Amino acid sequence: MTLGVDVVARGPNGEFDVLDVPEGCDDSAGFESWRWEVWGSDVVRSLGARYLPLLNGDWMEVPTEELPLFLEEVALLRTHLDMIAGVIGLHPSWIEGRPNNIEAATLRAQRLGARILIR
Secondary structure (H helix, E strand, O other): OEEEEEEEEEOOOOOEEEOOOOOOOOOEEEEOOHHHHOOOOHHHHHOOOOOHHHHHOOOEEEOHHHHHHHHHHHHHHHHOHHHHHHHHOOOHHHHOHHHHHHHHHHHHHHHHOOEEEEO
């Protein structure tokens, strides 16, 4: 099982309308185990991340108005990717594409006035 990053709009009754992933884009945010091994890890938390560690318990949703803060978090983690990978025992190349996927989806969500959902 893998974690997927989706651009979503909330319907009038609160339901999710998951938008299609554009051709050529990757919606992978990592493996299921990354909920606690990577995104919910102590090292990621120690950097001040507050969104992605929520995956440790369940799915994570970022409202439209918080997307700029979420992009800052993704950029922060990308800056410290080598350190994160070293602490959790993975090669940086295993992780590096995931922040790119998350960022690309978040930028699409911003353009559309939508939200991000990682599940």
